[in-house]
Amino acid sequence: MPDTDRSALLAEFAASGRNHPYLAFTLNSLCNLDCVFCKPRCMPDYGHKDRPLSAGGYAAIAREAGAWKVTKAHCSGGEPTLRRDIVQVIAALADGLGTGASIGLTTHGNLRRGLTVDQLADAGLTYLNVSLHSLDRARSAEIMGGGDPDRARDTIDAALALHLKVKINCVVQRSYLRDALQVVRLAKDLPVAVRLIELQNIGPASAIFGKEYIPEAEVRPHLEDWLAGAGHVSRTELGVRSPGDYLQPDGWAGSIGFISNSSCATCSDANRIKITSSGVARPCILHNRDIALKQHLADGTLDEAFAHLFRAMLDRDGNPAWQGFHYVDYDLRWDRMRRPQGAPVTLPVLSTGSCGRPSAGEAR
Structure with missing residues (x-):
């Protein structure tokens, strides 16, 4: 793609007022724990074919x-640290995005033998x-199907x-609120x-949602x-791009x-480009414009793929289901979860009114 075409699309994206996209990688579907709201082993694609x-x-x-000015990549799973090449993957992302990039990882914290946080940090995390x-070992095991909170x-x-x-x-559950x-x-x-x-009423969590869901207001x-008297902490200051409200109580070192x-x-300005472990990119969960990246990798046409992804994020404003926000982060970890093909997806949106969230212009 000519640099002038890329620059024109980036300028159009910037003019839209949206947060610039970042990469959200699902590195695997494997997990050695079994959280009650996740239950990875019950999913039809567990292990990935x-x-x-x-x-x-x-x-x-x-x-x-x-080249598209993306400066952040986040890795999740499954449990991404189970990948034997996780250090190499982190290093590849850090090197590819360049100096000053933000590289993150979500983990249950029970790192496999031989893997250390030092190795991940040295790679660019x-x-x-x-x-x-x-924090209670027994109750943590009830929730997570194993593991050790001390680790x-x-x-x-x-x-x-x-x-x-x-x-x-x-994740807050009614039975474990004190925890x-x-x-x-x-x-x-x-x-x-x-x-x-x-708790969200999606996937395996649907089985416990009626009993365990407790809203923020409660x-x-x-x-x-x-x-x-707690002060608000901006997501920009925290380096957070996900939606949410953050407060720091007086005298506390951290925030809630x-x-x-x-x-x-x-989520009034979702800006994740989700990429499954087998390389299926999803620019917006409410707009069915998935694109398989493996063929573009083989053909050397990733520039065309990214042009498609950026355009899809801009075009989603025309999706009648979006209405400027969505309220559920549909679980797209699994490559073969059924998604309609062809026309953009129209999903129902629940309007719940204002929750006092920061404006769409602040970094997620």
């Missing part, structure tokens, strides 16, 4: 993304998201010692953002003493965040 992208593939995608839903804490401490930005993801509040207290002494995430009164996609229409 298709060959995943190689470190070289990620490097090529990152180099092309860099700049921030770490750790899933932690209880997750060790991972968090190691990341902080290396000056990585750290966020803790805690979530204990996790929140970690932010009192640690410079972390603890994010309280509402959680906040339990935090009243901490949040009284709310990710409430079930009760609040929070």
Whole structure:
């Protein structure tokens, strides 16, 4: 693609006022735990039948993304640290996007033997998201189907010692609300953002949603003493691009965040380009313009693929289902989950009114 064509499309994108896209990679579907709201092993594509992208593939995608001014890549799974080449993948993304890029990883924190946070940081990792839903070993195992919260804490401490930005993801369930509040207290002494995430009525979580869902509005009164007089922390300051509201109680080292996609229409400027482990790119979950990147990798036409992706993100405003926001982050981790083909998808959108979220112009 001529540089003039790329520049013209980038200028059009900038003029739209949208946050610039970032890459959200699902590196695998494998996980050695079995969280009650995830249940990866019950998914029909558990383990993936298709060959995943190689470190070289990620490097090529990152180099092309860099030409499109993309400066962030986030990796999740499954449990991405189960990939034997995870250090090479992180290095490929960091090298491809270049100096100053933000490279992140979501993990349950129980790193496999032989893998350390130091190795990931040396490869170019700049921030770490750790899933932690209880500090009690037995109750944590009930939620996550195994694992050890003390090992997750060790991972968090190691990341902080290396000056990585750290966020803790805690899915709130009614039966484990006290556990979530204990996790929140970690932010009192640690410079972390603890994010309280509402349960979503999707995938395996649908089986427990009626019993365990508790909205942000019911959680906040339990935090009243901490949040009284708390100051807002901008997502730009935290280096966060996902939707949410972040507050820092007086005297706390860290902050408390709310990710409430079930009760609040929070994602007014979604800007993730999701890429599955086998290389299927999805620029918008409400607009069916998926594009398989493997053939473009083979043909050397990634520039055409990225032009398609940027154009699809701009065109989604014409999708009648979007209405400026969506309220559920549909789970697209699995390559073979059924998606309509052809015309843009029209999905129902629940309008819940204003939740006092930051404006669309602030970084997610």
